[in-house]
Structure formats: structure tokens, C-alpha cells
Amino acid sequence: MVELIMAEIMDQSPNLTWDDIAGLDFAKMAIKEAVVWPMLRPDIFTGLRRPPKGILLFGPPGTGKTLIGKCVASQSKSTFFSISASSLTSKWIGDGEKMVRALFAVARVHQPSVIFIDEVDSLLTQRSESEHESSRRIKTEFLVQLDGAAISSEERLLIIGATNRPQELDEAARRRFVKRLYIPLPDYQGRLELLKKLMLNEKHIITEDQFVKIAQISDGYSGADIKNLCSEASLEPIRSLNFNDIQTIQASNVRSLTVDDFQKSLTRVRPSVSPNDLLQYIQWDQIYGSGGS
Numbered sequence: 247m248v249e250l251i252m253a254e255i256m257d258q259s260p261n262l263t264w265d266d267i268a269g270l271d272f273a274k275m276a277i278k279e280a281v282v283w284p285m286l287r288p289d290i291f292t293g294l295r296r297p298p299k300g301i302l303l304f305g306p307p308g309t310g311k312t313l314i315g316k317c318v319a320s321q322s323k324s325t326f327f328s329i330s331a332s333s334l335t336s337k338w339i340g341d342g343e344k345m346v347r348a349l350f351a352v353a354r355v356h357q358p359s360v361i362f363i364d365e366v367d368s369l370l371t372q373r374s375e376s377e378h379e380s381s382r383r384i385k386t387e388f389l390v391q392l393d394g395a396a397i398s399s400e401e402r403l404l405i406i407g408a409t410n411r412p413q414e415l416d417e418a419a420r421r422r423f424v425k426r427l428y429i430p431l432p433d434y435q436g437r438l439e440l441l442k443k444l445m446l447n448e449k450h451i452i453t454e455d456q457f458v459k460i461a462q463i464s465d466g467y468s469g470a471d472i473k474n475l476c477s478e479a480s481l482e483p484i485r486s487l488n489f490n491d492i493q494t495i496q497a498s499n500v501r502s503l504t505v506d507d508f509q510k511s512l513t514r515v516r517p518s519v520s521p522n523d524l525l526q527y528i529q530w531d532q533i534y535g536s537g538g539s
């Protein structure tokens with residue numbers, strides 16, 4: 247199991263900087279203060295300043311939650327463990343509980359560590375009658391491990407849970423994720439930043455004003471949607487070629503991307519998050535979130 251964890255779950259060098267994440271200034275600031283600095287200077291962050299051991303990132307899909315997790319690990323010079331909660335219940339059927347225990351044990355050996363758990367809701371949902379005995383055990387083990395990490399002040403272990411369905415977390419899980427940060431859809435500034443970042447290495451003749459226009463029209467798109475938008479637009483210059491040309495053309499002769507290409511891709515790539523879903527996140531944030539967004 248230890249080998250499996252080291253091979254499949256541990257990522258020793260997620261090399262990311264805060265600048266790789268577009269927008270989300272509030273979340274970035276809150277995380278730097280709550281986890282990155284304390285992991286770098288545990289001697290200052292003691293007593294009341296002791297950082298939370300559990301952080302929950304919630305919000306619509308494709309908004310950069312995983313990126314933030316990687317960036318925390320990279321910036322706090324920690325080992326990064328990334329696991330999807332559903333794989334505990336599906337991929338390692340029967341072994342999920344042991345897997346959780348082994349994961350925390352390996353993470354302790356490689357301190358400081360960040361354990362990123364995607365889809366944490368599927369692990370920590372409210373108990374129901376139909377719940378499987380094995381998932382119940384995984385859940386209990388996980389809560390025990392979270393508590394262990396929270397009690398020990400020596401250990402430099404941070405657990406980041408990410409979820410698109412925070413409403414499904416039960417009280418026990420909520421309580422353990424002391425800091426709960428809403429990672430919203432990118433705002434205008436975030437979209438503009440992301441668009442430019444994605445187009446940085448592409449051949450294009452899109453002006454600043456045109457970028458502004460695209461960022462304005464793409465209101466409601468998630469970061470992942472914006473990425474799809476750019477990928478779709480980048481295919482337009484190829485689509486305008488005939489088959490023979492595709493076979494022979496030199497890469498450097500493929501025409502530059504234009505704003506028209508984006509116009510077309512905007513009709514093909516639609517936002518993946520509905521306004522109704524957004525409302526649910528906002529309401530949950532108002533009740534349980536760590537505020538600020």
C-alpha cells in the first residue's frame with residue numbers, strides 16, 4: 247500500500263506559483279495566511295495563531311480548487327498527496343479504510359505534507375440507512391485521522407478537502423474543516439487574466455480591447471470553461487484548411503488566432519454551471535463559509 251501511495255498518490259514536485267492561478271485574490275490571501283506562512287514558520291504560528299489542519303475548498307467545478315491545493319504544497323515546500331475520495335470507495339474496495347490509514351502514515355513520514363482530497367463529499371456525506379458498511383468504516387477512519395492531525399501541534403500536516411457539493415457534508419465533517427473557503431467562478435478580472443495567460447504562447451492577433459470584450463461576454467464561464475473556449479478557438483485556424491493542406495503545411499504557417507475564432511467558439515462552448523447551482527453555493531457560503539468573497 248505504501249508503494250501504491252508513493253506511486254499513485256504522492257506528487258513530490260507540483261511546481262506552481264500563485265501567479266499560475268488567475269483571479270481568486272481573496273482565497274489566495276486567506277490560504278497564504280492560514281497555511282503557507284505557518285508551514286514555513288511553525289515557530290511563530292503557535293498558540294492562538296496555530297493554523298487550522300483542515301481546509302475545505304468548495305464551489306462550482308473547474309474553478310481551480312485542485313490548482314490551489316497543488317500551489318499550497320508547492321509554495322509551502324510540502325509533499326503533495328492527491329486522492330479522489332470516490333477512488334477510496336471504488337478503486338480499493340475493501341481496502342479503503344487501510345488505505346486512509348496508510349496515506350496519513352506516509353504523509354507523516356514525508357512532513358510537511360498536504361493531503362488533497364477531491365470530491366470529499368462522497369466520503370463524508372450524512373449517514374444514511376443505505377450506507378455501505380465499508381464506506382462507513384472509511385469515513386470513521388478518516389475522521390479519526392483528521393482529529394489526530396488536529397490534536398498534534400508538532401505535525402506539519404494539512405488536509406485540504408475539495409467539493410462541488412458542500413450541502414452534502416454532515417456536521418461532523420464541517421466541524422473538522424475549520425476554514426471553509428468559497429472558490430467562485432472567475433469574475434471579469436479573473437477571466438481576462440486567465441484568457442491572456444492561456445493565449446500567452448499562442449500565435450494570435452487579438453488586441454487588448456478584444457480581450458476585454460471576450461472577458462465581458464464570457465460572464466458565467468468557469469476557469470475550465472475558459473480553457474475549453476481557448477482550445478476550441480485554437481482549432482479554428484486548422485478547420486479553415488483543407489485536408490491536403492493539413493498534411494503538408496508547416497506549423498509556422500498556420501494562421502494566427504483572431505477574435506472571430508473566439509466568436510465562433512463562444513457559440514460552441516457554453517458555461518457549465520447554471521445560475522441556480524451558483525445560488526446554492528452562495529447560500530452555503532453565507533451560513534458556513536469563512537467569508538470575504
Ligand SMILES: Nc1ncnc2c1ncn2[C@@H]1O[C@H](COP(=O)(O)OP(=O)(O)OP(=O)(O)O)[C@@H](O)[C@H]1O
Binds near residue numbers: 268
Ligand atoms: N483560476 C484559475 N486559474 C488558472 N487556471 C484555472 C483556474 N480555474 C480553472 N483553471 C483551469 O481549469 C482546469 C480545471 O481546474 P481544477 O481542476 O483546479 O478545478 P476544480 O475546481 O478542482 O474542479 P473539480 O471540482 O471539477 O475537480 C485547470 O487545469 C486549469 O487549467
